[in-house]
Amino acid sequence: MLKLMKVKKSHLVTVTVLAMLLACTVVFADGGWKKGVKLTSENWGEMVGFKPDLTTNPVPKGKVIKGSNFDKYKAVLPESISVLLKKYKMKIWTRDYEAIHPSTGYIEATNKYAGQAKLTDVGKDFRKSSISGYTAGLPFPNPKTGTEVAWNYQYSYNGDDGDLYYAVYWISASKGVEHFEEWRWYYIMRTINRTDLEPKPAIPKFEKKGLQYTSITYCLSPYDKKGFGALYSRSKKPLDQQGHVYIPSMKRVQRNSFGTRGDTWNGTDMLYEDVRGFMGYPEWMNWKLVGKKTLLMPMHADIAIGKENAKKTFAMDKWPHWNPKMKWELRPMYVVEVTPKLPDYPYSKMLMYYDAETFLITYKESYDKKGQLWKLVLTGYNASDDMDEGPPIYGMNLVIDLQSEHATAFPVYTLKMNSGLDPDEFTESNLRKRGR
């Protein structure tokens, strides 16, 4: 009996140790963060998200994936991307995975404030704020639900400010480039919840007004749009954007309503909410986490940035005139199914693909009211110049309307981030002053 017990005891210890090891592995693979765990630039990815599986479906660097060999790699690509590869001859150039972490300031803020944010279910009352207790950094390391992923994106690391020169190309698969415009967009991404630039965590005058974001954008060309400018800001609450526009033909600044959700931006294929993947509020949608996958995505895309490279970023001379040239790598991705709470929203459903280290959206599928795949939004990022101080560099954006075979491409000319923009620049009087 004693002998038996001894055997059983030894088995018990072994089983216990094995179970603990297994549990640790599971926790590790699932995202290891819990209250009290210190996040560092080394453990960031595996703690706040999960490690990519690089072994089950390995993808060697330097491969070119196209329609003909898509099936071999379909396990590491969203199914919908087959349309781009098979029908529209898009190519995917592969590279090795590289981990990404946010700035030291963002990691510090996450260490300091993570776990304090709380969510409440606001149901259909989507103008009511559903988050409380959030100060700065990533609110929900190791998210368990689609809503937590959505909030992580909402407060994902993008630097505190940015200044972007870019172009907008209207492209028809049958006719090629129809038109293009050039724009500047400079913004304070974090007027509150700041992590990189002083004052931290908030610029008092914006905090007082309850504004979390402000920006000025204006058109540089062509002549009939040149000088059109907009100043708009986002409230901390899930309200419509507020802002003013300068209309050159009127020589006047006018308050503008951004109250219509589901409206396309500037006559492009992109809705206002499609900007950066999603430019709405989590309260406006229902979020369901449907998968944690290792997928090929363009996070170190080596996109040729610059005005002179616009036609290198996109193969505009070759049918369908919108295919981007960039590198893709295996990334840990959260896949979230999103359905709108907003009435009369043009999309019935969206699938958003979030990078589990940065929580940026790199790929999005939108479905029409009949449930048919309608649009794909693809965003490519280049590596940060210095991860300790700045975010990945936004390299290009592409929105494809598969039903009308039309796309809008956004090549980037220049982008500066964390340059310390003057908050006083973002005033209606400044918009007025610079009007011609």
Add this chain to the structure above:
Amino acid sequence: MKRFFILTILLSVMVFPALADAQEKEFELNGYVQLQGGIFAPLTSNLFQDYDSTAYYHNSLGETDISCDPVNTPNKPCYPHSHGARAGKPSMLRGTLQLMAEWRPEERILIHAVVRGVYSLKLDFDDYAQIPYFPEGEDRRTYAKNYVWNNYYTEVDLREFYVDIEATNWLSFRLGRQQVVWGDINSYRLLDVINPIDNTWHFGPLESFEDTRFPLWIAKAMFEMKSIDHSLELLWVPGFDRDHETVNVPLTFVGTWGLPLSDTPSPFVIDKKEFMYPGNAFEDMRAGLRWRGHISPQSTYSLIYYYTHMMSPPIPLYFDLKPKLNAEGKEDASLGYDSDHMEKLFLGFPRQHIAGFAIDYAFESPIGLVAKLEASVEPDRTFPTKSTMDYTDQDPNLPQRYHFKVKKMPVINYAVQLIRPTMIRWLNPTQNIILVLQGSHSVMPTITDTDESYLLQIPGFNNYPIKMHSWKLVFLAATSYLHGMIAPRLVVAYVDPKSAFISGQVDFRLGRHWRLRLQVTDFFGSDQYKALGLFRDRDEVNVRIRYQF
């Protein structure tokens, strides 16, 4: 000289197009070449029946059935009955070259210039222009047509030329020839009172104010109080401008898009009209200020004051009668003055104050609209009188001079505008439709029955008296299709009493450089000598094609 200027501009266009594709550069040159043409085409308002100009002689018993030419018979009592011309007459054909250059020699300084050259055809309708003076012996129709063409339809002008200086973080200046737009509501110009306008080539609301305003030489300073998100603009108009550009061009000066001949013509023969434009004098300087700020992120307000001149209409102030002729046919003042023959009629643009405010508020969805309220008070607006001797006083010092009994009265104007971008998916599945509704009301609180009996809205139109209340309503809907390639717009305006216009417009974006606009406008008016009825014979189809670079 003009040709040299045009050649220089064309050369610039050839040399600098590479600079037009800009990121943001130290120097940029952009512009466009445009051809715009239209024809009068009677539309639904008159059931495709065009109007004709008719006029009949009056004799001592009243109107006769003998037709007359009111243009070429100014010395006889020829009374217009109707105005208009046969369908198919051109309403305009003008070519425009506009260049805009910007140079930023350093971060805080920007120099901006706009040059515009315009060449137009002479238009048949301009033979009805009521210009200031007709030389003896000239065919008045031909002379009027040439006068309009020379003075309004051809132009080479440095329209804008100013320097922006950011002196400090809170103080900036814009100095030079510029347009300054105050007020928030587009169509009514209650507070958009700084720059005069020139509507001689097209009906005003159908053209962009940017193109129709006369830029003035202005010194503008802006103090920004960024901590409270407010600003103060101070404005000084020293009066360096060409005299006739300091006020709106009188709409009697052109025929095509001007006012028709009045159905109550002056009982006087008028040899010459003298327009006493302000300008180039210390006492004609103008100045104003605007205080603007935010009450909340949803609401902006501004307070405005401006000391200016009445821009429109020109007010007949006094006249000099012509001396009677002696037996030898020569003028002889000792014989007295001819009681129905003016040697000169003097029209002025009296001084006035304008004060007002504007406020807006953005309502959240599902209301999702921006509401604006704008109001102005003109405490001392001057009103013209009927053009008869009954409303004149003889000058105590000059026996030939008579002063009209013009009257200054306060006028209160206010307007409300509602703007709502609205998704109507069965009309446009991808782009919202901007719906704009605006209404304005003017009231003269001190007006009396006597005032209404002799004070006029438009000088010379004796049957168009002032009223205590007047109303306007405008509805606008605009959207775009095919990714912005086609942009239709509909404007419906109602002007009291019982007149309106409907204008449909479609803009086509043809690539990066070409733009095409088609516009059809139909005017309605129960009385052809009041409000928009004055234009009821100007139903028009207009086409504009532009190449921009």
